[in-house]
Amino acid sequence: xxxxxxxxxxxxxxxxxxxxxxxxxxxxxxxxxxxxxxxxxxxxxxxxxxxxxxxxxxxxxxxxxxxxxxxxxxxxxxxxxxxxxxxxxxxxxxxxxxxxxxxxxxxxxxxxxxxxxxxxxxxxxxxxxxxxxxxxxxxxxxxxxxxxxxxxxxxxxxxxxxxxxxxxxxxxxxxxxxxxxxxxxxxxxxxxxxxxxxxxxxxxxxxxxxxxxxxxxxxxxxxxxxxxxxxxxxxxxxxxxxxxxxxxxxxxxxxxxxxxxxxxxxxxxxxxxxxxxxxxxxxxxxxxxxxxxxxxxxxxxxxxxxxxxxxxxxxxxxxxxxxxxxxxxxxxxxxxxxxxxxxxxxxxxxxxxxxxxxx
Amino acid sequence: xxxxxxxxxxxxxxxxxxxxxxxxxxxxxxxxxxxxxxxxxxxxxxxxxxxxxxxxxxxxxxxxxxxxxxxxxxxxxxxxxxxxxxxxxxxxxxxxxxxxxxxxxxxxxxxxxxxxxxxxxxxxxxxxxxxxxxxxxxxxxxxxxxxxxxxxxxxxxxxxxxxxxxxxxxxxxxxxxxxxxxxxxxxxxxxxxxxxxxxxxxxxxxxxxxxxxxxxxxxxxxxxxxxxxxxxxxxxxx
Numbered sequence: 001x002x003x004x005x006x007x008x009x010x011x012x013x014x015x016x017x018x019x020x021x022x023x024x025x026x027x028x029x030x031x032x033x034x035x036x037x038x039x040x041x042x043x044x045x046x047x048x049x050x051x052x053x054x055x056x057x058x059x060x061x062x063x064x065x066x067x068x069x070x071x072x073x074x075x076x077x078x079x080x081x082x083x084x085x086x087x088x089x090x091x092x093x094x095x096x097x098x099x100x101x102x103x104x105x106x107x108x109x110x111x112x113x114x115x116x117x118x119x120x121x122x123x124x125x126x127x128x129x130x131x132x133x134x135x136x137x138x139x140x141x142x143x144x145x146x147x148x149x150x151x152x153x154x155x156x157x158x159x160x161x162x163x164x165x166x167x168x169x170x171x172x173x174x175x176x177x178x179x180x181x182x183x184x185x186x187x188x189x190x191x192x193x194x195x196x197x198x199x200x201x202x203x204x205x206x207x208x209x210x211x212x213x214x215x216x217x218x219x220x221x222x223x224x225x226x227x228x229x230x231x232x233x234x235x236x237x238x239x240x241x242x243x244x245x246x247x248x249x250x251x252x253x254x255x256x257x258x259x260x261x262x263x264x265x266x267x268x269x270x271x272x273x274x275x276x277x278x279x280x281x282x283x284x285x286x287x288x289x290x291x292x293x294x295x296x297x298x299x300x301x302x303x304x305x306x307x308x309x310x311x312x313x314x315x316x317x318x319x320x321x322x323x324x325x326x327x328x329x330x331x332x333x334x335x336x337x338x339x340x341x342x343x344x345x346x347x348x349x350x351x352x353x354x355x356x357x358x359x
Numbered sequence: 360x361x362x363x364x365x366x367x368x369x370x371x372x373x374x375x376x377x378x379x380x381x382x383x384x385x386x387x388x389x390x391x392x393x394x395x396x397x398x399x400x401x402x403x404x405x406x407x408x409x410x411x412x413x414x415x416x417x418x419x420x421x422x423x424x425x426x427x428x429x430x431x432x433x434x435x436x437x438x439x440x441x442x443x444x445x446x447x448x449x450x451x452x453x454x455x456x457x458x459x460x461x462x463x464x465x466x467x468x469x470x471x472x473x474x475x476x477x478x479x480x481x482x483x484x485x486x487x488x489x490x491x492x493x494x495x496x497x498x499x500x501x502x503x504x505x506x507x508x509x510x511x512x513x514x515x516x517x518x519x520x521x522x523x524x525x526x527x528x529x530x531x532x533x534x535x536x537x538x539x540x541x542x543x544x545x546x547x548x549x550x551x552x553x554x555x556x557x558x559x560x561x562x563x564x565x566x567x568x569x570x571x572x573x574x575x576x577x578x579x580x581x582x583x584x585x586x587x588x589x590x591x592x593x594x595x596x597x
Contacts, residue, residue: 096542100544108555130546131546133545133546133549133551134543134544134545134546134547135542135544135545136545
């Protein structure tokens with residue numbers, strides 16, 4: 001048998017798609033565990049449903065496109081898209097909502113552009129944005145969390161598995177009141193009468209740092225993200241860019257704790273989907289910029305847009321829209337941040353690149 | 360151009376050179392008002408009327424108008440015709456007129472109409488110009504109608520809702536609820552849905568065209584194989 005000579009170094013890197021995808025899934029586990037603790041089975045049902053839908057749709061489209069089905073199913077990318085999408089959707093979303101979001105992400109976000117590695121937009125965020133625009137009522141009814149009944153007896157968290165399944169598969173069969181509430185971002189945005197201290201005392205949604213329960217989930221995403229950084233699945237540039245820009249923006253425009261407060265930097269960093277976005281969404285290698293410097297710019301753009309949309313926009317949270325808008329800018333960022341190749345002259349940058357190289 | 364047969368004009372207008380799917384002209388009203396069947400049909404009919412009238416008028420005066428002033432003259436004609444249609448709609452279908460709003464006067468700026476006036480009616484006799492105008496308008500209206508029906512079906516789960524706005528009391532209960540208890544899909548009703556479905560329609564047309572081409576190529580290939588075998592290294596036989 002002829003052995004193909006392989007030149008050293010014989011690195012056993014963690015750079016295979018499948019390994020990377022599995023590690024990303026593993027890093028979400030602390031967050032998933034906390035979400036399940038606070039909100040009941042909803043998150044797990046979401047993940048299970050979205051994963052099944054995504055795998056079936058992916059297999060179907062690969063078959064239609066005459067591509068090897070098992071090869072691409074095995075790389076786990078469909079699973080990661082579905083998983084992240086499921087974490088972004090509110091727990092106990094009706095099954096058809098999950099189906100529409102996953103279907104849109106897989107078909108229009110990924111395969112119409114040519115499959116894994118070709119998509120200009122983050123598929124999970126595309127699916128999320130479509131359902132957020134289409135079904136605002138379902139998408140803004142976040143269930144209340146474990147422990148709220150001690151603060152407000154009128155609200156009861158959905159914790160049982162059967163009750164959860166009923167909410168997902170037969171929506172409308174259970175009373176619509178008392179199980180969902182506004183998120184902390186909503187409360188602060190709509191508040192115009194109370195100071196932040198008064199708001200904290202009256203609104204159960206607000207916790208010590210950001211949203212009650214939410215702040216802990218955010219810290220869990222942070223922990224998962226640090227694990228991925230340590231494993232060198234991605235570099236620090238995009239997350240640091242996003243968190244840095246968001247912190248800077250919220251510090252610059254922080255108008256104190258009065259009734260017109262835009263929220264403190266800590267509130268914005270630990271509120272909403274900031275941490276999930278910073279460590280699991282903007283780090284998508286396909287739809288973000290290419291070079292390290294480019295990723296820093298990309299992340300910073302997302303951070304600025306998140307703040308702008310949260311504070312002066314119309315939507316409750318902004319990560320999906322910010323990421324999609326920056327996806328659109330990623331090719332341009334790449335033009336202006338081309339790094340110097342070792343041993344070569346400085347790279348020409350900017351849009352007229354091809355022309356100046358010919359001289 | 361002048362000796363084109365009417366069947367060719369029809370095929371061009373409805374399919375090969377379709378204003379909506381191939382020339383991609385007049386996208387603004389196409390995407391703007393295709394959110395329901397009745398809107399789409401209303402604007403489609405209005406566009407056909409304007410296109411036929413303007414083509415006929417332009418064709419009538421084609422020898423009297425010099426090149427230098429032809430465009431202003433065409434635009435004046437189109438604007439006059441559009442205003443007539445607008446007044447007619449205001450008189451007979453007032454509610455639809457209110458819904459379509461700015462898109463009725465905007466027919467003036469629809470590129471298809473000026474395009475056909477300049478490219479066809481200014482060089483052809485009256486009758487072919489009228490047929491061309493009708494076929495181009497019908498092609499545009501058909502795309503508009505399909506888009507409107509698709510978006511109404513997916514967006515609201517109904518078909519032919521509010522048709523009485525256009526057709527009067529006979530159509531009062533034509534509303535066909537295809538999916539009862541349907542959740543409105545706002546994304547499809549809003550403009551992005553129009554872009555999405557437009558893209559899908561264009562893709563569908565290209566798929567059909569490619570299949571027709573492949574089938575024709577197959578038919579042509581079969582006899583060619585039995586021909587003489589002449590070796591030729593450069594150039595092509597003419």
